[in-house]
Amino acid sequence: MSDALYIRIAKKLRKKILSGKLMPDDLLPSENELALTYKTSRVTVRKALDILEHEGLVKARQGKGYYVQPPQHSVFTLVFGDNDIGGVYRSQEVGVEPPDGEVAAALKLSDGEKAVVYRHVLLRRGKAIAYDEKYIPHDRDVPGVENDAGFADFYELLRDRYAAMSLRTELSILSCAPSAPAAEALCVSADVPLLAVNRLVLTADGRPVAYGRQYLTPDCGPIVARSGQFLFQRK
Amino acid sequence: MSDALYIRIAKKLRKKILSGKLMPDDLLPSENELALTYKTSRVTVRKALDILEHEGLVKARQGKGYYVQPPQHSVFTLVFGDNDIGGVYRSQEVGVEPPDGEVAAALKLSDGEKAVVYRHVLLRRGKAIAYDEKYIPHDRDVPGVENDAGFADFYELLRDRYAAMSLRTELSILSCAPSAPAAEALCVSADVPLLAVNRLVLTADGRPVAYGRQYLTPDCGPIVARSGQFLFQRK
DNA sequence: AAGTGGTCTAGACCACTTC
Protein backbone atom coordinates (compact mmCIF):
# COMPACT_ATOMS: atom_id res chain seq x y z
CA MET A 1 0.00 0.00 0.00
CA SER A 2 1.57 3.24 -1.06
CA ASP A 3 -1.52 5.22 -0.18
CA ALA A 4 -1.30 8.26 2.00
CA LEU A 5 -1.11 7.50 5.68
CA TYR A 6 -4.63 8.69 6.44
CA ILE A 7 -5.99 6.46 3.65
CA ARG A 8 -4.18 3.47 5.10
CA ILE A 9 -5.54 4.17 8.57
CA ALA A 10 -9.05 4.52 7.16
CA LYS A 11 -8.70 1.24 5.28
CA LYS A 12 -7.60 -0.65 8.38
CA LEU A 13 -10.41 0.71 10.50
CA ARG A 14 -12.96 0.14 7.71
CA LYS A 15 -11.87 -3.45 7.40
CA LYS A 16 -12.37 -4.01 11.12
CA ILE A 17 -15.88 -2.64 10.86
CA LEU A 18 -16.97 -4.45 7.70
CA SER A 19 -15.56 -7.75 8.92
CA GLY A 20 -17.44 -7.51 12.18
CA LYS A 21 -14.35 -7.19 14.37
CA LEU A 22 -15.82 -3.86 15.43
CA MET A 23 -19.58 -4.16 15.84
CA PRO A 24 -22.28 -1.49 15.72
CA ASP A 25 -22.25 0.72 18.83
CA ASP A 26 -18.68 -0.26 19.66
CA LEU A 27 -16.37 2.56 20.64
CA LEU A 28 -13.26 3.14 18.56
CA PRO A 29 -9.91 4.01 20.12
CA SER A 30 -9.67 7.73 20.79
CA GLU A 31 -7.95 10.08 18.37
CA ASN A 32 -4.96 10.34 20.72
CA GLU A 33 -4.65 6.57 21.04
CA LEU A 34 -4.81 6.13 17.28
CA ALA A 35 -2.22 8.86 16.81
CA LEU A 36 0.12 6.98 19.13
CA THR A 37 -0.66 3.63 17.51
CA TYR A 38 0.11 4.86 14.03
CA LYS A 39 2.90 7.21 15.16
CA THR A 40 1.30 10.22 13.57
CA SER A 41 -0.45 13.43 14.49
CA ARG A 42 -4.01 13.85 15.62
CA VAL A 43 -4.80 15.78 12.43
CA THR A 44 -3.94 12.81 10.25
CA VAL A 45 -5.98 10.43 12.37
CA ARG A 46 -8.91 12.83 12.12
CA LYS A 47 -8.71 12.78 8.32
CA ALA A 48 -9.05 9.00 8.39
CA LEU A 49 -11.98 9.14 10.79
CA ASP A 50 -13.65 11.85 8.69
CA ILE A 51 -13.71 9.46 5.75
CA LEU A 52 -15.39 6.74 7.78
CA GLU A 53 -17.85 9.25 9.16
CA HIS A 54 -18.76 10.36 5.64
CA GLU A 55 -19.29 6.76 4.70
CA GLY A 56 -21.70 6.45 7.58
CA LEU A 57 -19.65 3.73 9.25
CA VAL A 58 -18.83 5.75 12.33
CA LYS A 59 -20.20 8.70 14.25
CA ALA A 60 -18.24 11.09 16.44
CA ARG A 61 -19.71 12.23 19.75
CA GLN A 62 -18.04 15.13 21.42
CA GLY A 63 -16.61 14.29 24.81
CA LYS A 64 -17.20 10.59 24.24
CA GLY A 65 -15.54 9.13 21.17
CA TYR A 66 -16.24 7.53 17.82
CA TYR A 67 -19.00 4.91 17.71
CA VAL A 68 -19.56 2.32 15.00
CA GLN A 69 -22.92 3.12 13.41
CA PRO A 70 -25.62 0.54 12.80
CA PRO A 71 -25.97 -0.10 9.07
CA GLN A 72 -28.42 1.86 6.92
CA HIS A 73 -30.03 -1.00 5.09
CA SER A 74 -32.91 1.06 3.78
CA VAL A 75 -30.95 3.67 1.84
CA PHE A 76 -30.43 3.01 -1.85
CA THR A 77 -28.88 4.86 -4.71
CA LEU A 78 -30.73 4.87 -8.00
CA VAL A 79 -29.17 6.07 -11.22
CA PHE A 80 -31.91 6.93 -13.63
CA GLY A 81 -31.34 9.56 -16.25
CA ASP A 82 -33.90 11.59 -18.01
CA ASN A 83 -32.44 10.27 -21.15
CA ASP A 84 -30.51 7.09 -20.57
CA ILE A 85 -32.91 4.21 -20.76
CA GLY A 86 -30.98 3.35 -23.88
CA GLY A 87 -32.40 3.55 -27.32
CA VAL A 88 -33.39 6.09 -29.91
CA TYR A 89 -35.85 8.85 -29.28
CA ARG A 90 -38.40 9.73 -31.88
CA SER A 91 -40.23 12.98 -31.40
CA GLN A 92 -43.93 12.47 -31.39
CA GLU A 93 -45.15 16.01 -31.02
CA VAL A 94 -44.50 19.32 -29.37
CA GLY A 95 -47.24 21.74 -28.50
CA VAL A 96 -48.98 24.03 -26.08
CA GLU A 97 -51.93 22.45 -24.32
CA PRO A 98 -54.14 22.77 -21.29
CA PRO A 99 -52.70 20.06 -19.02
CA ASP A 100 -54.70 17.30 -17.41
CA GLY A 101 -55.48 17.35 -13.70
CA GLU A 102 -52.43 15.45 -12.54
CA VAL A 103 -50.06 17.72 -14.42
CA ALA A 104 -51.86 20.89 -13.36
CA ALA A 105 -51.71 19.80 -9.73
CA ALA A 106 -48.03 18.91 -9.89
CA LEU A 107 -47.11 22.20 -11.54
CA LYS A 108 -49.58 24.18 -9.43
CA LEU A 109 -51.14 25.71 -12.52
CA SER A 110 -54.31 27.72 -12.11
CA ASP A 111 -57.31 27.29 -14.35
CA GLY A 112 -56.64 28.27 -17.92
CA GLU A 113 -52.86 28.21 -17.72
CA LYS A 114 -51.28 26.07 -20.35
CA ALA A 115 -48.17 23.96 -20.60
CA VAL A 116 -45.66 23.23 -23.30
CA VAL A 117 -45.70 19.50 -23.95
CA TYR A 118 -42.97 17.37 -25.46
CA ARG A 119 -43.94 13.83 -26.33
CA HIS A 120 -41.47 11.20 -27.43
CA VAL A 121 -41.39 7.52 -28.13
CA LEU A 122 -38.26 5.58 -27.33
CA LEU A 123 -37.29 2.87 -29.76
CA ARG A 124 -34.88 0.02 -29.22
CA ARG A 125 -34.14 -2.12 -32.23
CA GLY A 126 -37.11 -0.61 -33.95
CA LYS A 127 -39.52 -1.51 -31.21
CA ALA A 128 -41.27 1.06 -29.01
CA ILE A 129 -40.30 0.41 -25.42
CA ALA A 130 -41.12 3.65 -23.64
CA TYR A 131 -43.32 6.70 -23.93
CA ASP A 132 -42.17 10.01 -22.53
CA GLU A 133 -44.11 13.19 -21.79
CA LYS A 134 -42.61 16.43 -20.51
CA TYR A 135 -44.61 19.44 -19.33
CA ILE A 136 -43.27 22.92 -18.74
CA PRO A 137 -45.55 25.81 -17.76
CA HIS A 138 -46.18 28.01 -20.76
CA ASP A 139 -44.69 31.45 -20.47
CA ARG A 140 -45.45 33.97 -23.17
CA ASP A 141 -42.11 35.68 -22.70
CA VAL A 142 -40.13 32.59 -23.45
CA PRO A 143 -40.03 30.96 -26.85
CA GLY A 144 -41.74 27.81 -25.72
CA VAL A 145 -41.44 25.48 -28.62
CA GLU A 146 -37.84 24.77 -29.34
CA ASN A 147 -35.71 21.83 -30.17
CA ASP A 148 -38.66 19.90 -31.54
CA ALA A 149 -36.46 17.79 -33.75
CA GLY A 150 -34.13 16.14 -31.27
CA PHE A 151 -34.58 14.95 -27.74
CA ALA A 152 -33.64 17.22 -24.89
CA ASP A 153 -33.62 16.41 -21.21
CA PHE A 154 -35.24 18.67 -18.65
CA TYR A 155 -32.11 20.51 -17.75
CA GLU A 156 -31.47 21.42 -21.35
CA LEU A 157 -35.03 22.61 -21.77
CA LEU A 158 -34.81 24.70 -18.61
CA ARG A 159 -31.24 25.87 -19.01
CA ASP A 160 -32.11 29.36 -20.14
CA ARG A 161 -34.39 30.03 -17.22
CA TYR A 162 -32.72 28.31 -14.25
CA ALA A 163 -29.16 27.77 -13.12
CA ALA A 164 -28.43 24.08 -13.57
CA MET A 165 -27.17 23.64 -10.04
CA SER A 166 -30.29 25.11 -8.47
CA LEU A 167 -32.80 22.44 -9.53
CA ARG A 168 -33.69 19.13 -7.94
CA THR A 169 -36.02 16.31 -8.91
CA GLU A 170 -38.46 13.99 -7.18
CA LEU A 171 -39.21 10.65 -8.79
CA SER A 172 -42.40 8.66 -8.20
CA ILE A 173 -42.44 5.10 -9.43
CA LEU A 174 -45.67 3.18 -9.78
CA SER A 175 -47.33 0.46 -11.74
CA CYS A 176 -50.17 1.22 -14.09
CA ALA A 177 -52.08 0.12 -17.13
CA PRO A 178 -51.26 2.23 -20.17
CA SER A 179 -53.29 5.35 -20.82
CA ALA A 180 -54.97 5.49 -24.23
CA PRO A 181 -52.29 7.62 -25.96
CA ALA A 182 -49.50 5.63 -24.36
CA ALA A 183 -51.04 2.31 -25.43
CA GLU A 184 -51.34 3.59 -28.96
CA ALA A 185 -47.82 4.96 -29.13
CA LEU A 186 -46.32 1.83 -27.63
CA CYS A 187 -48.50 -0.56 -29.60
CA VAL A 188 -49.44 -2.54 -26.52
CA SER A 189 -52.83 -3.65 -25.31
CA ALA A 190 -54.41 -2.05 -22.27
CA ASP A 191 -53.69 -5.00 -20.01
CA VAL A 192 -49.90 -4.93 -20.23
CA PRO A 193 -48.66 -3.58 -16.90
CA LEU A 194 -46.32 -0.62 -17.35
CA LEU A 195 -43.90 1.03 -15.03
CA ALA A 196 -44.68 4.72 -14.71
CA VAL A 197 -41.91 7.07 -13.63
CA ASN A 198 -43.13 10.56 -12.79
CA ARG A 199 -40.56 13.30 -12.48
CA LEU A 200 -41.18 16.59 -10.70
CA VAL A 201 -38.47 19.21 -11.15
CA LEU A 202 -38.29 21.84 -8.41
CA THR A 203 -36.30 24.94 -7.63
CA ALA A 204 -34.20 24.97 -4.48
CA ASP A 205 -37.07 26.66 -2.66
CA GLY A 206 -39.63 24.10 -3.78
CA ARG A 207 -41.45 25.75 -6.68
CA PRO A 208 -42.32 23.22 -9.38
CA VAL A 209 -40.88 24.09 -12.76
CA ALA A 210 -41.47 20.97 -14.82
CA TYR A 211 -43.24 17.63 -14.74
CA GLY A 212 -42.58 14.50 -16.71
CA ARG A 213 -44.12 11.08 -17.12
CA GLN A 214 -42.41 8.05 -18.56
CA TYR A 215 -44.19 4.79 -19.27
CA LEU A 216 -41.80 1.87 -19.53
CA THR A 217 -42.73 -1.45 -21.08
CA PRO A 218 -41.35 -4.69 -19.63
CA ASP A 219 -38.78 -4.62 -22.46
CA CYS A 220 -37.02 -1.78 -20.67
CA GLY A 221 -36.11 -4.15 -17.89
CA PRO A 222 -36.33 -3.34 -14.21
CA ILE A 223 -35.21 -0.20 -12.46
CA VAL A 224 -32.22 -1.12 -10.35
CA ALA A 225 -31.04 0.50 -7.12
CA ARG A 226 -28.08 -0.38 -4.94
CA SER A 227 -27.83 -0.10 -1.20
CA GLY A 228 -25.63 2.54 0.23
CA GLN A 229 -25.39 6.20 -0.37
CA PHE A 230 -23.76 7.49 -3.49
CA LEU A 231 -20.20 8.40 -2.67
CA PHE A 232 -18.39 10.91 -4.72
CA GLN A 233 -15.13 9.48 -5.81
CA ARG A 234 -12.56 9.92 -3.09
CA LYS A 235 -9.67 8.51 -5.07
CA MET B 1 -24.12 33.06 11.73
CA SER B 2 -22.24 31.67 14.67
CA ASP B 3 -21.10 28.63 12.71
CA ALA B 4 -17.46 27.65 12.64
CA LEU B 5 -15.41 29.64 10.17
CA TYR B 6 -15.01 26.74 7.73
CA ILE B 7 -18.78 26.21 7.73
CA ARG B 8 -19.37 29.88 6.97
CA ILE B 9 -16.88 29.79 4.10
CA ALA B 10 -18.52 26.65 2.71
CA LYS B 11 -21.96 28.26 2.91
CA LYS B 12 -20.84 31.35 1.04
CA LEU B 13 -19.21 29.35 -1.73
CA ARG B 14 -22.16 26.95 -1.92
CA LYS B 15 -24.54 29.86 -2.31
CA LYS B 16 -22.53 31.23 -5.20
CA ILE B 17 -22.68 27.87 -6.93
CA LEU B 18 -26.37 27.11 -6.36
CA SER B 19 -27.40 30.60 -7.38
CA GLY B 20 -25.49 30.37 -10.62
CA LYS B 21 -22.98 33.09 -9.78
CA LEU B 22 -20.38 30.37 -10.24
CA MET B 23 -21.29 28.14 -13.17
CA PRO B 24 -20.26 24.57 -13.96
CA ASP B 25 -16.61 24.36 -15.07
CA ASP B 26 -15.77 27.72 -13.52
CA LEU B 27 -12.58 27.87 -11.51
CA LEU B 28 -12.80 28.84 -7.86
CA PRO B 29 -10.26 31.16 -6.24
CA SER B 30 -7.20 29.21 -5.11
CA GLU B 31 -6.79 28.01 -1.55
CA ASN B 32 -4.24 30.74 -0.88
CA GLU B 33 -6.50 33.45 -2.28
CA LEU B 34 -9.41 32.23 -0.18
CA ALA B 35 -7.20 32.11 2.90
CA LEU B 36 -6.27 35.75 2.34
CA THR B 37 -9.86 36.75 1.60
CA TYR B 38 -11.21 35.19 4.78
CA LYS B 39 -8.10 36.05 6.83
CA THR B 40 -7.53 32.46 7.85
CA SER B 41 -5.19 29.56 7.24
CA ARG B 42 -5.07 27.28 4.25
CA VAL B 43 -6.14 24.35 6.44
CA THR B 44 -9.43 26.01 7.32
CA VAL B 45 -10.13 26.90 3.70
CA ARG B 46 -9.46 23.30 2.74
CA LYS B 47 -12.02 22.08 5.26
CA ALA B 48 -14.62 24.27 3.60
CA LEU B 49 -13.68 23.07 0.13
CA ASP B 50 -13.71 19.44 1.30
CA ILE B 51 -17.35 19.83 2.23
CA LEU B 52 -18.26 21.14 -1.20
CA GLU B 53 -16.25 18.39 -2.82
CA HIS B 54 -18.16 15.75 -0.83
CA GLU B 55 -21.40 17.34 -1.91
CA GLY B 56 -20.26 16.96 -5.49
CA LEU B 57 -20.43 20.68 -6.15
CA VAL B 58 -16.74 21.10 -6.78
CA LYS B 59 -13.78 19.01 -7.84
CA ALA B 60 -10.16 19.64 -7.00
CA ARG B 61 -7.50 19.14 -9.68
CA GLN B 62 -3.93 19.08 -8.52
CA GLY B 63 -1.81 21.81 -10.01
CA LYS B 64 -4.90 23.55 -11.40
CA GLY B 65 -7.53 24.46 -8.86
CA TYR B 66 -11.11 23.77 -7.82
CA TYR B 67 -13.67 23.53 -10.61
CA VAL B 68 -17.44 23.76 -10.24
CA GLN B 69 -18.87 20.38 -11.22
CA PRO B 70 -21.73 19.92 -13.65
CA PRO B 71 -24.81 18.70 -11.77
CA GLN B 72 -25.58 15.00 -11.36
CA HIS B 73 -29.20 15.03 -12.36
CA SER B 74 -29.47 11.28 -12.76
CA VAL B 75 -28.50 10.23 -9.26
CA PHE B 76 -31.31 9.66 -6.80
CA THR B 77 -31.59 8.49 -3.25
CA LEU B 78 -34.34 6.02 -2.44
CA VAL B 79 -35.31 5.15 1.10
CA PHE B 80 -37.10 1.85 1.06
CA GLY B 81 -36.96 -0.38 4.07
CA ASP B 82 -37.48 -4.05 4.14
CA ASN B 83 -40.15 -3.39 6.65
CA ASP B 84 -41.39 0.16 6.43
CA ILE B 85 -44.11 0.28 3.84
CA GLY B 86 -46.29 1.01 6.83
CA GLY B 87 -48.91 -1.33 8.12
CA VAL B 88 -49.23 -4.56 10.03
CA TYR B 89 -47.56 -7.75 8.95
CA ARG B 90 -49.42 -10.99 9.17
CA SER B 91 -47.40 -14.13 8.81
CA GLN B 92 -48.74 -16.33 6.09
CA GLU B 93 -46.42 -19.29 6.30
CA VAL B 94 -42.89 -20.37 6.90
CA GLY B 95 -41.37 -23.45 5.39
CA VAL B 96 -38.63 -25.21 3.49
CA GLU B 97 -39.28 -25.56 -0.22
CA PRO B 98 -37.60 -26.15 -3.54
CA PRO B 99 -37.49 -22.62 -4.95
CA ASP B 100 -38.78 -21.62 -8.34
CA GLY B 101 -36.40 -20.82 -11.19
CA GLU B 102 -36.09 -17.11 -10.55
CA VAL B 103 -35.20 -17.63 -6.91
CA ALA B 104 -32.81 -20.49 -7.65
CA ALA B 105 -31.02 -18.36 -10.22
CA ALA B 106 -30.75 -15.37 -7.93
CA LEU B 107 -29.41 -17.45 -5.05
CA LYS B 108 -27.27 -19.62 -7.35
CA LEU B 109 -28.76 -22.79 -5.92
CA SER B 110 -27.97 -26.05 -7.63
CA ASP B 111 -30.61 -28.62 -8.44
CA GLY B 112 -32.19 -30.13 -5.37
CA GLU B 113 -31.09 -27.44 -2.93
CA LYS B 114 -33.93 -25.97 -0.97
CA ALA B 115 -34.69 -22.62 0.57
CA VAL B 116 -36.37 -21.44 3.71
CA VAL B 117 -39.35 -19.31 2.74
CA TYR B 118 -41.09 -16.64 4.77
CA ARG B 119 -44.36 -15.35 3.36
CA HIS B 120 -46.22 -12.41 4.78
CA VAL B 121 -49.17 -10.25 3.93
CA LEU B 122 -49.10 -6.61 4.84
CA LEU B 123 -52.33 -5.10 6.06
CA ARG B 124 -53.24 -1.47 6.34
CA ARG B 125 -56.55 -0.67 7.99
CA GLY B 126 -57.54 -4.29 7.59
CA LYS B 127 -56.88 -4.34 3.88
CA ALA B 128 -54.14 -6.37 2.21
CA ILE B 129 -51.85 -3.99 0.39
CA ALA B 130 -48.65 -5.97 -0.13
CA TYR B 131 -47.38 -9.51 -0.32
CA ASP B 132 -43.87 -10.34 0.78
CA GLU B 133 -41.72 -13.42 0.16
CA LYS B 134 -38.24 -13.99 1.56
CA TYR B 135 -35.93 -16.83 0.56
CA ILE B 136 -32.81 -17.93 2.37
CA PRO B 137 -30.79 -20.96 1.24
CA HIS B 138 -31.51 -23.90 3.49
CA ASP B 139 -28.59 -24.96 5.61
CA ARG B 140 -28.98 -28.03 7.75
CA ASP B 141 -26.57 -26.68 10.33
CA VAL B 142 -28.63 -23.62 11.01
CA PRO B 143 -32.03 -23.71 12.62
CA GLY B 144 -33.85 -22.42 9.61
CA VAL B 145 -37.35 -21.85 10.78
CA GLU B 146 -37.40 -19.24 13.44
CA ASN B 147 -39.40 -16.22 14.30
CA ASP B 148 -42.42 -17.50 12.44
CA ALA B 149 -44.78 -15.48 14.58
CA GLY B 150 -43.58 -11.93 14.01
CA PHE B 151 -42.06 -10.20 11.05
CA ALA B 152 -38.32 -10.00 10.73
CA ASP B 153 -36.31 -8.13 8.13
CA PHE B 154 -33.47 -9.75 6.25
CA TYR B 155 -30.77 -8.46 8.49
CA GLU B 156 -32.44 -9.92 11.54
CA LEU B 157 -32.86 -13.25 9.79
CA LEU B 158 -29.23 -13.26 8.72
CA ARG B 159 -27.75 -11.71 11.84
CA ASP B 160 -26.39 -14.93 13.24
CA ARG B 161 -24.53 -15.81 10.10
CA TYR B 162 -23.25 -12.51 8.74
CA ALA B 163 -21.92 -9.33 10.29
CA ALA B 164 -24.52 -6.66 9.72
CA MET B 165 -22.08 -4.22 8.17
CA SER B 166 -20.83 -6.72 5.60
CA LEU B 167 -24.03 -7.11 3.56
CA ARG B 168 -25.44 -5.03 0.75
CA THR B 169 -28.62 -5.19 -1.28
CA GLU B 170 -29.68 -4.73 -4.89
CA LEU B 171 -33.24 -3.71 -5.63
CA SER B 172 -35.05 -4.39 -8.90
CA ILE B 173 -38.32 -2.60 -9.46
CA LEU B 174 -40.71 -3.69 -12.15
CA SER B 175 -44.36 -3.80 -13.04
CA CYS B 176 -46.22 -7.08 -13.23
CA ALA B 177 -49.55 -8.79 -13.03
CA PRO B 178 -49.97 -10.68 -9.77
CA SER B 179 -48.87 -14.29 -9.60
CA ALA B 180 -51.55 -16.74 -8.55
CA PRO B 181 -50.56 -16.94 -4.87
CA ALA B 182 -50.06 -13.20 -4.68
CA ALA B 183 -53.43 -12.50 -6.27
CA GLU B 184 -55.09 -14.79 -3.80
CA ALA B 185 -53.32 -13.36 -0.77
CA LEU B 186 -54.00 -9.80 -1.84
CA CYS B 187 -57.57 -10.46 -2.95
CA VAL B 188 -57.05 -8.72 -6.27
CA SER B 189 -57.89 -9.86 -9.75
CA ALA B 190 -55.15 -10.85 -12.16
CA ASP B 191 -55.42 -7.64 -14.19
CA VAL B 192 -54.48 -5.21 -11.43
CA PRO B 193 -50.96 -4.03 -12.20
CA LEU B 194 -48.66 -4.49 -9.22
CA LEU B 195 -45.28 -3.05 -8.41
CA ALA B 196 -42.77 -5.81 -7.80
CA VAL B 197 -39.69 -5.04 -5.73
CA ASN B 198 -37.08 -7.77 -5.80
CA ARG B 199 -34.33 -7.66 -3.25
CA LEU B 200 -31.04 -9.53 -3.58
CA VAL B 201 -28.85 -9.51 -0.48
CA LEU B 202 -25.15 -10.07 -1.12
CA THR B 203 -21.98 -10.40 0.88
CA ALA B 204 -19.23 -7.86 0.35
CA ASP B 205 -17.61 -10.22 -2.16
CA GLY B 206 -20.80 -10.74 -4.12
CA ARG B 207 -22.14 -14.07 -2.95
CA PRO B 208 -25.95 -14.03 -2.77
CA VAL B 209 -27.29 -14.85 0.67
CA ALA B 210 -30.97 -14.02 0.42
CA TYR B 211 -33.65 -13.05 -2.07
CA GLY B 212 -36.95 -11.34 -1.51
CA ARG B 213 -39.96 -10.34 -3.56
CA GLN B 214 -42.55 -7.81 -2.61
CA TYR B 215 -45.72 -7.18 -4.57
CA LEU B 216 -47.21 -3.80 -3.84
CA THR B 217 -50.79 -2.89 -4.70
CA PRO B 218 -51.60 0.63 -5.86
CA ASP B 219 -52.82 1.32 -2.30
CA CYS B 220 -49.19 1.35 -1.16
CA GLY B 221 -48.65 4.49 -3.16
CA PRO B 222 -45.66 5.17 -5.35
CA ILE B 223 -42.03 4.57 -4.54
CA VAL B 224 -40.40 7.96 -4.15
CA ALA B 225 -36.79 8.92 -4.80
CA ARG B 226 -35.09 12.29 -4.48
CA SER B 227 -32.29 13.66 -6.56
CA GLY B 228 -28.95 14.07 -4.99
CA GLN B 229 -26.83 11.76 -3.00
CA PHE B 230 -27.75 10.90 0.50
CA LEU B 231 -25.65 13.04 2.76
CA PHE B 232 -24.83 11.86 6.19
CA GLN B 233 -25.67 14.57 8.63
CA ARG B 234 -22.82 16.98 8.81
CA LYS B 235 -24.32 19.13 11.58
C1' DA C 1 10.16 28.97 -11.90
C1' DA C 2 5.86 29.88 -10.04
C1' DG C 3 1.41 28.54 -8.79
C1' DT C 4 -1.74 24.92 -7.68
C1' DG C 5 -3.57 21.23 -4.71
C1' DG C 6 -2.01 16.90 -1.45
C1' DT C 7 0.00 15.41 2.77
C1' DC C 8 1.65 16.06 7.34
C1' DT C 9 3.28 18.16 11.81
C1' DA C 10 3.18 20.02 16.59
C1' DG C 11 1.24 22.64 18.84
C1' DA C 12 -3.07 25.68 20.94
C1' DC C 13 -7.61 26.55 22.92
C1' DC C 14 -12.50 25.42 23.27
C1' DA C 15 -16.89 22.62 24.39
C1' DC C 16 -18.64 18.59 26.09
C1' DT C 17 -18.84 14.28 29.06
C1' DT C 18 -17.51 11.57 32.83
C1' DC C 19 -15.83 10.84 37.32
Next chain:
DNA sequence: AAGTGGTCTAGACCACTTT
Protein backbone atom coordinates in the same frame (compact mmCIF):
# COMPACT_ATOMS: atom_id res chain seq x y z
C1' DA D 1 -9.87 17.26 36.87
C1' DA D 2 -9.10 14.43 33.07
C1' DG D 3 -10.32 12.73 28.78
C1' DT D 4 -12.91 13.24 24.60
C1' DG D 5 -13.84 15.43 20.06
C1' DG D 6 -14.14 20.44 17.50
C1' DT D 7 -11.76 24.30 15.67
C1' DC D 8 -7.76 26.71 14.16
C1' DT D 9 -2.84 28.14 13.24
C1' DA D 10 1.68 28.66 10.85
C1' DG D 11 4.48 26.47 9.07
C1' DA D 12 6.84 22.39 5.92
C1' DC D 13 7.60 19.49 1.88
C1' DC D 14 5.79 16.99 -2.13
C1' DA D 15 3.50 16.22 -6.84
C1' DC D 16 1.42 18.21 -10.60
C1' DT D 17 0.46 21.88 -14.20
C1' DT D 18 1.43 25.92 -16.66
C1' DT D 19 4.45 29.42 -18.53
